Amino acid sequence: MSMAKAENGPPHLAFDRVEVYYSALVAGLKGVSLSIERGEFVFLCGQTGSGKSTLLKLITREVRETKGQVSLLGRDLGQLPDREIPYLRRQMGIVPQDYGLLPNKKVWENVAYAMRAVNRSKREVRAKVPQILEQVNIMHRADAFPYELSGGEQQRVAIARALINDPPLLIADEPTGNLDPTHSAEIMALLSRLNEQGTTIIVATHDIPIVQRLQQRVVELEFGTIVGDTAAGETWSPNISSAEYTTFEEKETDYQFDGEEFEIYLEEPSPEAAAEETGEPTHEEETPRA
């Protein structure tokens, strides 16, 4: 549940009858109106091509709306000159689906490089990098290369990098898309913790069990329109076939989620889950990612 919603001022993000057409025949969004308050945690759900990515790209100004208006804290993003886009992106943390880590740089170097790219001094980098790595609980792997990390650890590094500008808004595209349930849970716990600290979180995902478990606000998209908007605390069930969403098989098992126990459904326990059951550590057993 969101802990730090702001009561006053414009919403963090507002979409007013937004349409995006990539060509005369290809629509990304068709008349989407949506308001996201400061400190909210919002899941964007929908099958591939539903418009989730277009919506995220509007926020990062990778695309511009064809009609309507997108506002960030009351500022019309469509009117933002290109030269100001980098400064817009410093007001948000972006976590791409594929993590986007530099394979030839260690964990701390990945974060440091991003900081140096936004003109932070070496002194600032030295002070801040350990702090961020601690924040996302990856400090113990600071000297590892990305290929030596598990998917979950790589995702943590990607989140760490997204936090370099202390952003009030964090956008994550399918943060659990490449992860097993254990690591998915860890990542969602991390995002929840950031949300509790006041960060607005927007997560595009297919992961129904995670969405249902967290009971945050869920905006469901289909063919470029919003087909459902479930408030936080309410039970959400997909408007469209869950087969479109499913990313893993279903079988009931228990996981620890940020100190709170919850359930995820799996066909068979993953090797990590099996290892946990036998009390063995999981990090070392995971196949390193190339």
Added chain:
Amino acid sequence: MLDRIEFLLSEAFVSLGRNKWMTFAAVTTCAMALLLLGGLGFAYMKIDQFAQSLPSKFEISVFFRDKVPADDAKRVVAETLKMQGVDSVRFLPKDVQWEVLKKEQPELTQGIPNPLPDSMRIRLKDLAAAPNVAKELAKKPEIGGENVKYLAKEQELLTTALGAVRLLGLALGGLMLITSGVLIYNAIRLTVVARRREHRIMHLVGANQATIALPLLLEGFVQGLLGGLIAFFAFWGSFAVVRALMISTLQVGGTEVFPITSSLFGFVAAGGVYGLICSLLAVRGKTLKGAIG
């Protein structure tokens, strides 16, 4: 500030190191292009200087027709002085010439009337003006076409030589310049591809366009600069060899001094600017507006 410069420089030199062979190709081709353009430009300049000094050696001799009144001859001299490219005109009256000749050759000139016509010697500022001056004088009734003598063939040869050097320099140098430009452009594009992950991260975290573009521009600039530096040393070497050859075979050219400062500055500046222009062309569009998703 120093931190930022250090970051940008390190980014540029990482790319130079990564594309070693492409950098090598771009630098050497750029050097050859600059050497051809600079070297042949220098040769053209030297031949042109030589040609400029020739008018003092070459004179147009003009002979007046018989019985041209002295006043008309003086008028023609005055008109000739006003012609374009004419430096000086020396009028030689036939009586004065005859007196000189009689003193030099008393036996040959004894007992015969003065057969010499009035004449004038014309020196030119610009050798290329000779044909026009000769043509204008030949039209005058006081002179006539057959009475204008000058070294037309020599002048023509020099003009042709100058034209050939200029054409050769422009054609070969231009071709090499285009090739080196394409190579520098390709090297930068390769860097853009090789560093797409880094650029994506930069876009992702909000690095401004200068942070992304400057290392790439710097890379092109350094490639051009290195090309210019190599061209300078090659040119210096070539100059020394040619001078030694001229001294040993023709016994001329020993006083020529190599213009070190101006050549170094010229080659390096030309290379740097050219590399910068090529990299500017390469760093456009998607590089600066890269997708982050």
